[in-house]
Amino acid sequence: MALALAATAARTAAQAPAPATAERDVWLRDFRFASGERLDSLRMHVTTLGQPRRDAGGVVRNAVLVLHGTTGTGRAFLSPAFAGVLFGPGQPLDTARHFVILPDGIGHGKSSKPSDGLKGRFPRYDYADMVRAEQRLLAEAFGVTHVRLVVGTSMGCMHAWIIATNTPGYADGIVPLACVPTAIAGRNRMWRTLAMDAVRSDPAWNNGDYTAQPPGLMQAMRVFVLVLGSPRSIQAAAPTRELADRYASDQVRARYASMDANDFIWALEASRSYDPSADLGRVRTKVLAINFADDLVNPPELGLMEALMPRVAGARFVLWPITEQTRGHGTHSLPAVWKDELVKFLSTLPALP
Numbered sequence: 178m179a180l181a182l183a184a185t186a187a188r189t190a191a192q193a194p195a196p197a198t199a200e201r202d203v204w205l206r207d208f209r210f211a212s213g214e215r216l217d218s219l220r221m222h223v224t225t226l227g228q229p230r231r232d233a234g235g236v237v238r239n240a241v242l243v244l245h246g247t248t249g250t251g252r253a254f255l256s257p258a259f260a261g262v263l264f265g266p267g268q269p270l271d272t273a274r275h276f277v278i279l280p281d282g283i284g285h286g287k288s289s290k291p292s293d294g295l296k297g298r299f300p301r302y303d304y305a306d307m308v309r310a311e312q313r314l315l316a317e318a319f320g321v322t323h324v325r326l327v328v329g330t331s332m333g334c335m336h337a338w339i340i341a342t343n344t345p346g347y348a349d350g351i352v353p354l355a356c357v358p359t360a361i362a363g364r365n366r367m368w369r370t371l372a373m374d375a376v377r378s379d380p381a382w383n384n385g386d387y388t389a390q391p392p393g394l395m396q397a398m399r400v401f402v403l404v405l406g407s408p409r410s411i412q413a414a415a416p417t418r419e420l421a422d423r424y425a426s427d428q429v430r431a432r433y434a435s436m437d438a439n440d441f442i443w444a445l446e447a448s449r450s451y452d453p454s455a456d457l458g459r460v461r462t463k464v465l466a467i468n469f470a471d472d473l474v475n476p477p478e479l480g481l482m483e484a485l486m487p488r489v490a491g492a493r494f495v496l497w498p499i500t501e502q503t504r505g506h507g508t509h510s511l512p513a514v515w516k517d518e519l520v521k522f523l524s525t526l527p528a529l530p
Contacts, residue, residue, distance in 0.1 A: 196264055196272045198255065200224045202287070203318040205310060211450070214300035221314040222287035224251050224279040226264055227272035229319060230530050238530045240276045240324040242315065242348075244333025246355075246509070247444050248436070250286030251279030253510070262512045269520050274529055275325070280314055282307045282332070284443050291439035297385025299443060303450045304332070308339045312347070325526060327351040328519075330509035331474070332444075335451055341464065342456035349526045350463040352519060354509035355472055357481045360452035365474060368404050369445045372397040376438050385439050394438045395429065402428045407471035407505025457488035464492035465522040467515050469508045471499045493522070 201223060208219035229237040243254050254260060263270045270277060281288040283302045291299035300306075315321040327348045329337035334356035341351050342358075361369070376382055379393030402425065415421040466486065470477050477496055486494045495518055497503060502514050512519065 196226050196260070198224050198226050201318070203314050205313050205317065208310065208313075210300045210302055210306050212301045212303075216289065216300060219283065219310060220287075220289045221283075221310055221318075222251070222281040223314060223318065224255070225319075226260075226277040226279075227275050229276040229321065230274075232530045236323055237276065237319070237321045238323070238325060238527070239274060240278060240315070240319075240321045241270055241326045241328065242278050242280075242311070242324045244280070244311070244327065244329040244336045245282065245285070246331030246333055247448075248285065248441065249330075249332075250281050252281075252286070254279050256510075259510055259512060262516060263519075269516060269523060270326075276319075276321075278315060278319070278321070278324075280311050282336075283310050284440060284447065290437075291385070291443050292437040296387075296439050299439065301446070302443065303447050304335055304339055305343075305450065307447065308336050308343070311336065312340075312344070322347075324348045325350070325529070326523070328354070329356075330354045331356060331506065332448070334509070335448070335453075338453045339451070341460045341462050342453040345459050345461040348462045350465070350522060352465045352467070352522065354467050354515070355469060355475060355506055357468070357475050358457060358485055359454040359481060361448050363479070364476075368400055369448065372400040373442050373445055375400065376442055382438065385442075387438065390433070390436075391438055394436060394441065395433050397438075397441065398429045398432045398436065399425075401432060404473050405506055407473065407499070407503065409471060409499060410504045454485060454488075457485060458490075460489045460492070463522070463525055464489055465495070465518060466492060467495045467497060467509075467518060469497045469499075469503055469505065471503050472506045472508070474506045 203221045203223060205219040205221060209215045230239045232238050245251055245253055264272050264277060283306060284290045327337045327340055334353040337351040337353040338358040340347055375396035376391055376393040379391040381387055381391035382393060415424040468475055468482060482494055486492050504511060508514055
């Protein structure tokens with residue numbers, strides 16, 4: 178999920194100013210969704226850093242695809258706590274050597290989404306649709322048909338697993354951060370359903386044809402905030418009754434102010450068909466999967482990763498312990514925590530041209 182990055186981690190991380198970026202809109206013509214719906218043109222917004230490098234055969238070999246979480250955007254990765262740790266000179270994904278691609282997924286950021294005008298008539302996209310759009314974007318805008326690395330956070334983590342199972346040779350390596358490669362069920366599905374129901378049960382929702390944000394969206398934001406973060410970090414931020422009340426209120430108001438009800442529901446419901454578990458044996462890319470022990474969205478006590486990872490040949494799974502630096506689910510966007518594992522993983526991938 179898109180979480181506010183912890184200020185303490187940002188201060189202690191070895192950071193550098195983010196490199197120069199380029200932004201553009203790319204229009205994908207005649208985009209057909211798994212639901213049978215279609216759009217004549219689907220807008221995909223993308224931010225890039227660095228330049229593509231091709232091998233002797235003309236194939237781009239230095240592309241790095243970084244995928245955001247639910248309600249996030251590609252530009253969120255330009256924060257000092259992310260870009261300042263990974264993209265600068267001498268850093269693991271130094272953009273003098275890597276071509277870093279940060280798309281806004283369907284329904285997010287500046288890409289096509291319900292709030293652009295279609296509202297409740299916007300196609301019911303799912304994660305497979307989002308991945309196809311991301312891969313078409315890379316091919317049609319940049320001629321990239323192969324990537325060196327996919328780094329995915331939360332929803333983007335799940336997209337990384339879809340890429341690895343649906344197009345096994347597409348990436349040299351994937352780093353899925355904070356997700357599980359199986360269907361979303363149990364508590365993870367329940368909180369999503371409760372949040373969506375809070376909006377859809379509000380009369381002001383009007384089947385998505387509202388003129389002002391329905392009050393039920395505020396209730397949905399309360400559910401959203403409650404499952405994010407970690408007990409330890411929130412306790413540190415709000416150690417008294419008064420601070421806890423203020424923290425909750427501030428978080429909910431901030432999210433409500435920047436959220437659209439249709440966009441929110443479509444983004445949550447997009448996970449409905451996600452389940453790459455049956456195809457994990459098809460994965461041929463190298464895998465470094467990292468989850469976090471204080472992640473309430475993907476609680477480690479379920480043992481799902483331990484059961485699933487043996488199906489993925491050669492995959493490395495790291496369950497990061499709770500520390501002063503971890504922030505629950507949002508640790509996926511704090512590479513100061515897990516950068517050393519990424520550096521070791523990059524050394525196992527083919528050399529850059």
